[in-house]
Amino acid sequence: MQLTGLPIDTVTWIAALAAVLITVLYILKLRKKSVEIPFSPLWSQVMTTKSRRTDWWRRLKRLFSWFLHLLIAALLAAAMLGPHFDDEVIDERHVLILVDNSASMNATDVTGGHDRFDVARSKAREVLETIGGDDRVMVVMFNNRVQPLGPFVDDSSLIDAALREQRATANPTDLEQALSFAADSLRDRQPAELIIITDGASITDDTAFDIDLGEHTRVRHLKVGESSENLAITAFNARRYPSNRLDHEVFVEVRSFYDRPVEASLELRGNDRLIDTQPLSLEPGEIHRQFYPGQAVSGERLEARVRLVTEDARNVFPLDNRAYATVPPPQRLSVQLVSRGNLYVEGSLILNNHLDIEHVHPDDYDPNAEFDVTIFDGVGFEAPASGHLLYIDPPEEFSPFPISSRDDEPIITDVRSDHPLLRWVTLRDLNISSSKTFTLEAGDDPVASSFGQPIIAARDREGRRTVAIGFDVRNSDFPLRVAFPVFLLNVIDYFADDDTELMRTFPTGETWSIPVDYGIDSAQVVTPDGARLPAAVHHGAALFYGETPGFYELITDQGTTVVAANLADPQESDIQPRSIELADADVADDISDLLFDRRQLWILLLAIALVLLFVEWLTYNRRWTV
């Protein structure tokens, strides 16, 4: 028995004094009320009869009454001691409950709830209901982010309301981050109880988290989930070929997490129309990758669906059965070629059928004409008001970069191979009869240089991109190389700001950055469930956080951009429940020894004393014990 109330010496003194006082009061005769009666012999007869019958009983009753008062005093004294059972933890504890609401918690392989998160939440509430009066508790939701529902509080009902509103997300899991948060939260709050309610789906088999949770922190892992059977689309992307903006390919990766062969079907839909369906036979753990030629899907919202066909199998994690992708519509550029005639340049441009090329004789040049790209080939004029610029062997007075010198037979020694202009292009051993060199300003890129003297330079300033080539291509063997048309295509793509990487598909649970036109300062996002949310615009990109798979529409003054979001996390799709291991601490797997039910025995003792007092009062007033 543990005592948390008054010191036992004090209580002993108080109890002894009370006992003595009660005894004295029982010994002392109280002054009795005087009543005049007409004839006492009748009462004498009554007393004789009664005393003959109940003398011994009366003594016993008086003794019982005295004993009852002593018992009441003893109960009160015991209540003052603040007793607790030995198996109770009476120190104030800080209880941190980590509840996983990542994507894998949407799995429905549970009993007692709709999904794993439902069960996890129930377990958390069970723990909350038994929190002791002196304990402080905090509940934290975690996925790849950590979200506390409040600070440490002693009233669990405050947390309970917030907990009931929580839902599972489509985000990946970062358990290490959550454990780090727990370590920070419990650092100066010992002793502590850390209860992690998760399926452990993101944990690899050999992971042992090396996190210092404190010497007096007991860790418990309440595992939820029962199955690992899942069929998932772990990747779904579309990209276009560099050489043809209309030609795309779609990549789908389907992964089986079954321990037996299963049959499935894979559907590809565009704008909610079925485009293709394919049967799949997947071996245990097989990863099926497939490319679809994307000729017919340009500009559409693509959706891939995988469906389990095997009848006796069960797919318990529906979240990754669908994946989404977008392919933006093709972009055409209007190009103004101001030249007296350059077959190499014209021929390379003609190869790209997404350009609307207009040949302009230098005498007909109009600086007010609007084109997406203007190419000055050996001529110099005032730059147009808008559009990107390519200068080939610019005259000194119209060169965008000041000309520093002229080199004969320069050798290209330095190239910025990571620059978009030089993608898939090599300038090694390029023979140039003569070239101008540029003087660059801060922010300009020397794409190719000869001993530090830039020959090809690029500038990206105030929404306008400028590229200058310091030599006439006809006075070099550059046009004779395969690299030349590719270089020109890179220049056009550079101007069009249209790379050939995977297009506008984002993972859930991250903050996305979507480029917007220059000058746009506000944007709104329509989420897959139809909600319209504001998006922050910063440095030419709209930023917003998405945690639901599906299509998002970014709405700006300039139009609407559609992006797709997918779970696309093989680790999260592997929903096999796993146990947590810590490098420096044991992890219990239940809370049976976690006695939160702080039994306040003093209340019980006080209640018993009151009941006895009532009994004494009742029996006294009924004259049963007098």
Add this chain to the structure above:
Amino acid sequence: MPYCRYRTVGFESLLSREAPLRASKDSTSKTFDEEFLKKLEYLYIVSQKIAAGKFRAKRKTRLVGSGIDFADHRQYTPGDDVRNLDWRVYRRTEKLFLKLYEEEEDLHIYFLVDNSRSMHLGNPNKWQVARQLAAALAYIGLCNLDRVSIVPFSSHVTDRMAPTRGKAQIFKVFNFLERCEPGEQTTMKDAFRTFVNENKRAGLVVVISDYYDPSGFEEGLDILRYHRFEPMVIQLYDRRELEFSLQGDVELVDCETGEVRKMTVTPAMVREYRRVFEEFSNDLETYCTRRQILYFRAALQQSFEDLVLKIFRAGGFLK
């Protein structure tokens, strides 16, 4: 200071027998007020209906003597007064029979009213009822031209109203009862012994008391009977004594002896007290019944008229 004040009642209103009784204007007595007098008139009328005859000295003794009411015949024996021979019977039977007549004489009615402290306990108390009862019965006696005497007693005879006669004497009765002061404890045998010594003329003795005599009531009543008095027992009790509401630790003080008993009164003890009282009353009744003594038990809270009428109907007082 007297325990009860008495008021002088106008005597002139009692000159005529038929004249209704009326208290004097300055009478403020609560016990014998005008309302009480009306009740007495009413009771008297009722008693007239119950009793037979309207003669002077209407009480008839058991003696056969020189009255005018024929009572019986008996055979003639030498020495009898020949004037009383019934010749009509002689003519039919040729035997001499003597006509007997009821002897009429004044009846003495003594009211022995318990004036001990126990009779004065509470408000209203038994003494108030006892003297009302005594006055009522005395009034009936006076109206019947009986000789009425009031003798209050406790441990001894505290006072005595000499035998008086005639309706007009009722206010004398009132005055006497009003000025009676409480006595001490009840000792019937002593008081009654004194009474029989002082009153040689036998008669009806109405004993109005609660009979709370520590030495017992039997000896006192036996003394009356021994001296050829005809006792009539009226036991008064107060229901409040039986409904003992105060419970718990109390000191019971005997109002007559001053004896103190400390005890804790419980509902069971109250019930036991009622049983003991009932037993006490039954003993008194049994005693009276066995000795052919008229016995009446009356609660303080009982209607005064009902009690008087009950006595009338029982006979014994009205003959």
